[in-house]
Every structure is written in C-alpha cells, then in structure tokens.
Amino acid sequence: MSLSTQTPGAGTPAIQWWTEEDPGQSIRTTIDLIKRDQDLFRVANLSHMRMYRNLAMIGLGPHSGFTIDGSLGSPLSLNIVRNMCNAVQSKIAKNRPKPWFQTSGADFKTQQKAKKLEQYVKGVFYKEKAYQKTSQAFLDAAILGTGCLKVMPGKKCVVIERVFTPEVVVDNVEGMHREPRNIYQYKYVDRGMLVAKYPEKAELIAEIPALQFNYEDEEINAVYDHYASDLVRVEEAYHTASSEKAGDGKHVISANGVTLEVEEWPYTWHPYVFIRWSTSPLGMWGMGLAEELKGIQLEINRLVRKIQNAMQLLSNPYVMVDRASNVMRGQITDVPGSILLYTGRPPTVSAPQVVHPEVYAHLDRLYQKGYEIAGVSQMTAQSQKPTGFTSGRAQLVHQDIESERFAIVTREWEEMHMDLARLVLRVSEDVRGISVKAFGDNAYTEIDFHKDLDITEDEYVMQVMPTSILGDSPEAAIEMSERLTQAGLISDPTEVLIGMDHPDMQDFVRRKTATRVLTSKMVWAMLDGGPQTVPEPEMDLKKLLFTAQEIYVDAVLQQYPAENLMKVRRFMQAATRMQTAQGGAAGASAPQPNAPGAIPLPPNGMTVGPAGPMALPPNGMTTGPLQ
DSSP, rough: OOOOSSSSTOOOOOGGGGGGOHHHHHHHHHHHHHHTTTTHHHHHHHHHHHHHTTBBOOOOSGGGOOOOOOOGOOOOOSOOHHHHHHHHHHHTTTSSSSEEOOOOOOOOOHHHHHHHHHHHHHHHHHHHHHHHHHHHOOOOOHSSSEEEEEEEEEESSSEEEOGGGEEEEEOTTTTHHHHEEEEEEEEEHHHHHHHOOOOGGGGHHSSOOOOOOOOOOOTTTOOOOTTSSOOEEEEEEEEEEESSOOOOOEEEEEETTTTEEEEEESSSOOOOEEEEEOOOOOSOOOOHHHOOOHHHHHHHHHHHHHHHHHHHHHSSSSSOGGGOOOOOOOGGGSSSOOOOSSSSSEEEEEESSOOOHHHHHHHHHHHHHHHHHTTOOOOHHHHHOHHHHHHHHHHHHHHOOGGGGGEEEEEEEEHHHHHHHHHHHHTTTSSOOEEEEEEEEESSSEEHHHHHHHGGGGOOOEEOOSSSSSSSSSSHHHHHHHHHHHTTTTTTTTHHHHHHHHHHOHHHHHHTHHHHHHHHHHHHHHHOOOOOOOOOTTTTTTHHHHHHHHHHHHHHHTTOOOOHHHHHHHHHHHHHHHHHHTOOOOTTTTTTTTTEEEEOOOTTTTOSSSSSSOOOOOTTTTSSSSS
C-alpha cells in the first residue's frame, strides 16, 4: 500500500450529499476522501490483521486479503497475538447475555407483554444466529479495536449482519465523541445480484466498470478481468434526523456513484452496533488487543529470527582432530560402534553454546508479559482449570475470570447485546407482518410483533442476565442442585437428577411457581373487570392465599373499583373454605375465618362460584383493606 502525499480534502468545499436529489457520486467522493484521510489508520489495521492471520497480506479487500507478499518475510513462528485474541474470545464470548425486560409497577397484562417481548428478542437472536455473529464481532474488536453489527429490515423479518470493521467509514471530526450523524459503509456485491434487486437500474449497473488495479488503495488487486467473479462496490450512507419527526434524515444506497435507492431516514439513530476492546478518550475507533501486543510481538519476532539464524550456523557439533594423529577425514562416520584408529591425542567433539541463556530468558519474559497485558493466565490459555476448583460454587465465584482486567470488556460485551435488542425492536416496528417463532412457557409459539407486543419503551427497563444459574460442568450442576435442596426449594431428591439434563432449570422453575403465576393471572383478571372465578382444589391453597392477599392489598392502594375488589375477597374466602374442608391449617399467611385479622365470610345465602353474575354485597358490607 502506498500513501498519498496530498492533503485530503484541502481546498475542497464541504459535501452535503443529503441535500442532493442524486447523491450517489457525492457519497462515493466523500467515502474516498475520508478513507484517504485515514490512510495511516487503515495501514495499522492491515498490520494487526497480518499479525493475527500469520500472513503477509497486501490489503484488506476481497482479493488482496488473500494475496501474500513474499517480500515481507516468512510467517511468524511464535504468534502471541493470535493466541491472546483467541483466548480472550473464548473467555468472554462464551457467555451469552440475555436481554431481560423488567417492568416497574405494571399490571399483570403489561408484565405478560414484557415477557413476550423477551421471548420475541430471543427468537430473533436464535433465528439470525446472533450469538455466533456477536462472537465474531468481539474477535474483530480484539484484532482491530472495534467490532460492528448491523440490523436491517427484511421481508417479514429482521436481519442481523456482521460487518467487517474496515468497511465502515466515519469522518474523524464527526466521530470524535463516537456520536456521528453521518455514517458510511461500502461492500463488494456481485453485479448480477445487484441487477436482480434493482432491475430498473440494470443498464446503469451494467455500465459500471470492473474493479481495476489501484496502487493508492489497500484494496488493490480487488478483482481482475480474467476472474469469473464480477464485483461492484456498493456504498450505503445514513444521515440521521436532527430530532424526531424533523424530516431531515436520509438513507442512500449507490454503486460506484450510481444512485440506486434514496429514502427518508426519520430516526435519530443508525442501524449499527459497535463493540470496542478499549475505548479511546477521543475518536470513533477503539484500540485492540493486537495493538497493545504489537511491540512485544515485534521483539519476539526479532529474537526468534536471531535464534533461528544461530541454530542454523552453530547447532552442528565439530570434531577436533590433531594433524599428527593420522586420522583420515573419511574415518569419522555416524555408524554406531565404529572403531577409530589414531596416533597420539584422540579426536574430541566440540558442541559450542548456540545461544546465550539470557536470550532464551528474555524471550520467555516477553512471552509472559504478553499474557499479563492481555490479562490471561497461561493456565487459562492452555485450557487448564485451577487446582481445587471442582465445586459449582467455586466456579460461579471464579467465573473463569482471574482478575478485574475484563470488567470493562465484559460490560461492553453485555451492552452490545442490549443495544442489539433495542435495534431489533426498533427495526421490527417498520416491518409489516413480522412474526417470530419463539419458545414460550410450554412450547414453541408464533409471536406477532404488532399484535402481541403493544408495549412502549417507557413501560419497561432492559437489563442483562446470564443464561443459566448453574455452572457449565456436571460438578457445578450437582453443587447448585444440592444447595437448592438444602434451601428447601427442592423437596424431592430425584428432582436433582432430573435437573442435570436441564442446567437452566426452566421447567423446574415454571412448575415451582405455577401456583403463584396462575393465582396472579386469575386475581388480576378479576381486578380488570373479568368474571368471578374460584380456586382450583388441586392448587397449593397456602401459596394461593398468600399471593392473592398481596395482590389484593396492592389493588386497594391503587384504588381499584369496589365491585372488582369484592370478587377477589370472595375468591380468597372460597380458598379459605377449601383449605378448612381439606383439614389444613391456614397458617400465618391465611388466618381462619372470623378470627382476628381474618377475612369475614359472606352472609348466609351468598354463594361463591363461577356461574352467573355475582351479586353486590348487602348494605353495610364494605370493601377495603383486610381488618
């Protein structure tokens, strides 16, 4: 790659492509100017990619990324950059953060919508293989400093795409605080696919010249004429709106200056999600692990080459023979047990020290320093578990992270998944007929975004939670199951064995909370004006009364209608009678009828049941908090 000696953009007026009717050529010019302005930065990215790939790549383009420059020397023989990047990817990206939608003071219906929202995002993540793509983006961040994902609307679906970071272009000034209003992306697309997508532009697309050899770009040798591939550079530009409903946003897709699509972009956000290994105080792009290890890697390369040269020159032993010993050169062979006749002093074998031990010690120190900079122990990089870490609790506390070195990176990893979930929901709002098959409470269900998820961002708070409360190993599952048994959450020891096959324990948690969930559903339905219902005799009446009383008191504080509160009181009275009939004591959470602090029974003649409309309480009976 050769660097331009001209100052990019010097003396040229500002290009405001979003104000033009045909902005394709202006977008192409803007991207080329920004790329030329960031030439040194792109050279650094190429250097980091070379160190990771162990290849002397000549560029980052579709063809140059696989072309090797023999003049740059042989591949690295001790690649600490690749080892460390893969180690931190395995350490951090193995965790799969789960976006969790939490409501605050919401009713039962809103809580159920938030739960469906969580299932919807989970279904999109599964369908689009989001965790595989976020893992690749994390590796991009470790090598290049920044990883990128893009969320786009598809045909009745949402598409999540991993974007190669060097293909994203942001002006240095606009991206100084990482909040650019204009963001660009270019990608090489087959000409035939482009014609199929934009048939009305077929003639203009056919006239676009093939990519040619270009010494001034790192994508030199992108495509030759004699190759079967026929690629065209497609540019995409986003100009975000200044405010909601401002109407000054723009989204454009062009190919080598030919405008293909122009539409309004009414949003204040762009469809890209970024993750950075280390955030710089200023600038759009982060600093990668490869950049941190570059100096050590170069010194390791120098020492390894020095050792290799010394081995080639001095590693063979020498035979010292006195001229007066009458030993002929042909007598010295490599045959075991050979007899060598000599006169005077016998021949001696000399094996000089090839490399001074300090050189090896310095190499070992540099290699160890690389582990320290990356924050990875050699034990972890070699997939070894610390001695004594066999219990599940020890693994949960340890979390396979030896130090606080990855606290910021882990937070970036979790925030990326939350940002990705937000974009999935925002993009879904403009996709007609979108639905996702997701795993519900009992089986797979189809969730229609526009019909089933009528909830706004003001009604929930998004958080991140781990995918499993158990460790990854069988020892961790047994340890956690034993602790749940000791805590009284598991009464039957055989459930420990059943839970071994389901480390997330979703089925176990659902069964253990079924009474509370069903009670909440029944009580909230009555508070919202639904018909009178009675408890199921097979339900845990103690848990039922405790849950119903909690919801009842909360509903009184929220001043629900008196007739709806009376339905809940009758519901609890019916549960108390069932409990008495079964011969069980109500306990502290459910006082006996007519006892101090208990719920008064209905007057004689009043029945409790689901059939027919419920009569209002007789005169003198009031609804309110339990006395």
